[in-house]
Amino acid sequence: MKLTGAQALIKSLEMEQVEVMFGLPGGAILPVYDPLIDSSIRHILVRHEQGAGHMASGYAWATGRPGVAMVTSGPAATNIVTPLCDAYMDSVPVVVVTGQVAYSVIGTDAFQEADTVGITMPITKHNWLISDAQDIPRIVREAFHVATTGRPGPVLVDLPKDVANTPMDWYWPEKVDLPGYKPNVKGHPRQIKDAARLIMEAQRPVIYAGGGIVKSGASRALRELAELTGVPVVTTLMGRGAIPDEHPLCLGMPGMHGNYTAVTSMQKSDLLITLGARFDDRVTGKVATFAPDAKIIHVDIDPAELGKVRRPDVPIVGDVRAVIEELNKAVKAEQQKTGAASDISAWIAQIREWQGDFPLKYTQDDGGPLKPQFVIEKLRENTPDDCILASGVGQHQMWASQLWKFKHPNTWINSGGLGTMGYAVPAAIGAKVGRPDRMVWAIDGDGCFQMTAQELVTASAERIPVKIAILNNAYLGMVRQWQELFYEERYSEVYLSPDLPDYVKWAEAMGCVGMRVDTADDVVTTIEKANEIDDRPVVIDFRTDWREKVYPMVPAGASNDDIILGPEFGEGGR
Amino acid sequence: MIAHHILTVTVENKPGVLSRVAGLFSRRAFNIVSLAVSPTDDERFSRMTIVVDAETAPLEQVVKQLNKLIPVIKITEVAPAEGVERELMLVIVKAAAETRSQVTELTAIFEAKIVDVGYEAMTIMVAGEPDKLDAFSDLVKPFGIVELQRTGRIALPKLSRQPTRLRAVKAVRA
Secondary structure: OEEEHHHHHHHHHHHOOOOEEEEEOOHHHHHHHHHHOOOOOEEEEOOOHHHHHHHHHHHHHHHOOOEEEEEOOOHHHHHOHHHHHHHHHOOOOEEEEEEEOOHHHOOOOOOOOOOHHHHHHHHOOEEEEOOOHHHHHHHHHHHHHHHHOOOOOOEEEEEEHHHHOOEEEOOOOOOOOOOOOOOOOOOOHHHHHHHHHHHHHOOOEEEEEOHHHHHHOOHHHHHHHHHHHOOOEEEOHHHOOOOOOOOOOEEEOOOOOOOHHHHHHHHHOOEEEEEOOOOOHHHHOOHHHOOOOOEEEEEEOOHHHOOOOOOOOEEEEOOHHHHHHHHHHHHHHHHHHHOOOOOOHHHHHHHHHHHHHOOOOOOOOOOOOOOHHHHHHHHHHOOOOOOEEEEOOOHHHHHHHHHOOOOOOOOEEOOOOOOOOOOHHHHHHHHHHHOOOOOEEEEEEHHHHHHHOOHHHHHHHOOOOOEEEEEEOOEOHHHHHHHHHHOOOOOOOOEOOOOOOOHHHHHHHOOOEEEEEOOHHHHHHHHHHHHHOOOOOEEEEEEOOOOOOOOOEOOOOOOHHHOEOOHHHOHHHO | OOOEEEEEEEEEOOOOHHHHHHHHHHHOOOOEEEEEEEEOOOOOEEEEEEEEEOOOOOHHHHHHHHHHOOOEEEEEEEOHHHEEEEEEEEEEEEOOHHHHHHHHHHHHHOOOEEEEEOOOEEEEEEEEOHHHHHHHHHHHHHHOEEEEEEOOOEEEEOOOOOOOOOEEOOOOOO
């Protein structure tokens, strides 16, 4: 069967079971948009290419399947660089197809030419420039394979216009042949046994669960491990929802804005069972003083993570779900052989004491300014258990991660590693496209919202009823917080104004329902109103207290021992 | 000589692979001392001999990160004490009539070779261990070096009866 390169590309995407793609056409990708008309693939027309990339990422988080975006060459390709880098940092399987100028004119500074493969090399797991139409099915197959296996990540396929127009003989490769790419899935049995023994011996163990748990679908295995051993679990920013927050062994989020118990239990532990996490600086604080007494078990599918920051005592390369399942067996075998594990009841008692003494705290005064934390708690109380929550980056993200009670994995979508402001709106749209059966809310900041809000036009046009809660404190809040605490209250370029833009009018102009909330009394009724709207997006402008800061906080570069609890705990916050 | 380590890396012979490897080193802030790329007896593959500054990054991280590059097929570490290292240098030295004999003498001592002769200069080829090349260039410096080029070193493990010297980090799998 003869196809053009463009037809072969679309057919290859269909063979990869792509149902939805996010994109925006242009000169170099024009040939591919023609066969798209006849394809089963739904295309969502975005308003900015960055939106397409983040939507693909949100789609991937919500569904566990790769998200696909397609844009043209040059400026479109550079506009999608941020989402690629974001997905790279957070290991999200995203496949991006870019148009390229004709192969014959590459290197001549042709109109809308950019060295897309060169630019995206360091921020993709791999990328390909297609020089021969005959290679298209093979490369698409390889691209999806690389994106979704091993440590997931974004890939990019760059397709020159003349290649897209060249005829080829259709085929579909049965298997992928990449001699330099063979991820190790199964953990080493002896290492797993060693890990089980360490767990049995530990007096103050903590499970440090990261985003890898969510990606590999290891939630159930994790829960079994925790219950089998009685070891408490911290869930990182990327791993929130890996185990339900209401589970008695779940301690919540550690790190720079983690709760006291999660931070301190890691700090004092004698064994960190690290599962699909990577000792990010936002978790460890000053590395030299991080969990000084802890032995480390580190399970990761990426061998390069083992020993990158902290040398593990027991390194295990493998898929975290497969490894935990084996680990559970090994722990059971140990338990049968040597009787019960070491008694950790004193440790648990210590943890309960911390939880009682140092909970997350804020005060919503009657008639006082609206607290952002209050909005988040009310939102959680008035949304279904399986509601998907997206967020941007900054104070609102930290409050959301701290206070939202996650009950399921894959219900929390945010930009962790790169910290991309503006992530929430497009990510929420992508999630809703992937899971139309679920309610999808985004908690966004006013600064973030202004970066990507135009994608709500996309959502209105495509009837994607996402709901956006803007915690509008009229500031670039996290930056303001740092200037207040570390720059002697010298506020430099952080004020945004609560009224400019008028968020309600802006929402309406984009085809959404817009609402405003100024007082605590109106929070619940407005959320209820928003929940009833299912035919268009909703934006609520919550006017929140600009003075509110995120606590606890470990200042950048400080030791986790120096955690600041905040004014709710009196002078000094300790 | 700074602490260094030698990696011989078998890569797919495809466009952009050198850029991927070089880009990885700069992105992860690893320093390259020298880099030599050559074809292998199998045209599908090329071999890179990379001398890594072992002080800027733990070798283990360099190797693991390199292994993540999809066109990288196999990495072999050669510790400096366990390898045979050679390098080639071409140097144009000023050699007018009054100094020519001295330069020629040095060339003979170093078992180097005069490969081109001009009116006032000579091009000399020196091959050998990198230290020898350093010594030669130091010694001819007073005569005046017009231009100097070195290839960067290539290396193979020393042969031994003990089979453990070669550590294949990632084997070729079909």
